[in-house]
Amino acid sequence: MATVRWGVLGATSHIAGRVLPAVARVPGCVVAAVAARTGRVEAATEVARRFGARVHDGYEALLADPGVDAVYVALPNSGHVPWTLRALGAGKHVLVEKPMAMSEEDCARIGRAAAGLVVMEAYMYRFHPQQARAAALLASGEIGELRVVRAAFAHPTPVEGNIRFDPALGGGATWDVGCYAFDVPLWAFGAEPRRVWARFHGDVVDLGAVAALDFGDGRSAVLDYGLEYGPRAWYEFQGTRGSVSVRNAWTTPHEDGVITVVTLDGAREEVVPAADAYELQVAAFVEAIRTGEEPLVPLAHSARTARVGRALVEANAAGGWVELPRP
Template sequence: MTDPIRWGVLGASDFARRSMAPAIHAASGHVLAALATRDAAKAAPFADLAPGLRVHESYDALLADPGIDAVYVPLPHTMHVEWGVKALEAGKHVLVEKPLAMTEAGIAPLIAARDATGLQAAEAYMIVHHPQWQFVRELIDDGVPGQLRHVEGVFTYNNSADPGNIRNTAAMGGGALPDIGVYTYGSTRWATRAEPEAITHADLDWEAGCDVVARVSARFPGFTAHWVNSMRMLPEQFMLFHGDAGIIRVTAPFNAAKFGEAVVEWRGRDFVTHRRTWPGLNQYVHQVEAFGAAIRGEAAFPWTLEDAAGTQRVIDMAYAAAGGRPPA
C-alpha cells in the first residue's frame, strides 16, 4: 500500500479554506496534515475539516516539519516564488497558487530551485485538470473547428465593494490580469498549443495602480484572440474557439460547478449543435491527485512551470502594449 502524501498549507487564506484544503482532504492518497498560521480563529475551520491537523505559528516551522511531503502556497502573489523556493530547499514538493510571479523573469528562481532539488514544483492552474478542457484540446487537435480563425475569452467579476482585497492592492500584486487574465490567456495557449506573435491592442482601466478592466487582442499564427478581464463588471465567463468549419464554446470554463455546469458545445457546417457535460466533478481534487501522480512518478504533471512562464510572458506583453504598469 502506498503511503499517503502529507500536505502542509502556508497561510489560512479564504481560498485555501474554501477550495484547496477540502480538495486535499478529499483527494485519494492525500492527507491534510498541517497549517501555518498565528490566528487560532482562522485555523479552526481547517482543524474541523481534518482532525489531528498540526498548526504551526510560522511558515518556517511548517517547512521544518518532517511529517510534511508537499506544501501548498496560497500567499499573496508577490510572495509565491520566495516561499516556493524555500519549500523546495526544505525538501518539500510545492504547489504554488497562480500567478507565480509578477513578471516572466520573476519565475526563474523557482524553475532553478526545482531543477536543483529534483522535486516537483508547479503552479496551481486547476483548469487543465478538468476533463472539459482536455476534451476541448482534443476537439481542436482533431480539427473540429477546421482552420481556427479567432478565439474570444471573457472572465469578469466585481469586487469594487472590497477595496482592501489584495486583488485591489498594487503592492501585493493586484490587478485583473494577474488574477484572472491567466485563465483567458493560458487556456487559449494550452488548448491551441500556440503562442502569440504580438499584442495588437491593449486598453486597460486603472485604479490605484491595479488594472481593473483589461481589453486585449493578440495575433497568433493563423488566428487572432480577444480577451476581456475585469474586476469591475458583472460576473461572466466563457471561451469561444471559432474556425472556418466549426465552433467550440465553453460556458463555465474557469469556475466549473460554481459559476455553472461544465458544458462544452460544438457545431460544424451542418449546424448541428453537440453538447457534453461533466456534472459533479471537482477540478481542485483532480489537480491534487495529478500532483500526487507526478510526485510518485506515475504521470507527468500537465502544467509545468514553463507553461506558467509562457502565460506570464503574454501578460507582460499586454502591459507593455498598454504603456506599462503605473507605480504601485
C-alpha cells in the same frame, strides 16, 4: 511515498472551503498542517481543526515540519515566488496558486530550485473533464483550422480589505482573472503570440482590460477580463469550419459542463458530467510526484504565461502593440 502529507500557506476561506476538502478526498493524501502569518493563528486554528491538522505560527515553521511532503502556496501574488523558493529549499513539492510568477526570470529561478521536486502552477480548470473534451474537439479537426480564440473571465469583487486591489501585493485584474483569459489561447495554439495589445482601466490597479494577441498566420485571440463585472468564465475556439464554446470554465463540483459545437453541418450541445477540478488537480499533482512525469502545467508553460502577462502590462503602458522575442 504511501501518503502525501500536505501543508498550506494561507488559510483563506476559499482554500478552506474548496481546496483543502479536495485534498482530503484524494486517496493517499492528508491535510497535515496549516500555517498563518506569525502571531495570527486564530483563523488557521479553526481551519486546521476541521481536518485534524497541526497549526503553525508562521510559514517558516510549517516548512520546517518533517511531517509535510507537499505545500500549497495560497498567499497574495507577491508571496508566490519567495515562498515557493523557500518551500523547494526545504525539500517540499509545491502546488502554487497562479500566477506562479509575474516574470519569466522568476519562473527560471523556481525551475533551478526545484532540483527533482514537483512544482506546478494551479490552473485548476485545466484538469476538468470539460477542458479535456474541448481540447479533444479542437484536435479532432471538426471545426477546421483554429483561427480565433475568444475568452472572457470576470467576476465582481468587493474592494474593501481585498488584497486583489493592493498593488504592493501584486494586485489587479491582469494577474488575477486575466491569467486564466490569456492561458486559454496559449495552450489552444500551443505557442505564444508574436505581439500583444492591451488597454487597462483603473487607477490604483487595473480593474479590467481588453486585449488582443497576434499569433501570426491569421491566428488571433481576443480577450476581456475584470474585477468589476460578471460572473463570466467563457471561451470559444473559432475554426475555419465552425466553433467550440465552453459556457463556464469554472464549474462548481456539482455543475455539469456545457460545450456548444457549431459547424457547417449544424449545431449541438454536449454535457460533461460534474466533477471537482480542484480534486482532479491534486490527484494529478500527486501522480506527478509518484511517477516523476512532467505535470499537465509544466514550468515551461508557466514561463510562457508570465512572458505574455508582462507583455500585456507593457503594451498598456506603451499605448500600442508590443512584440515578444522570437525563439
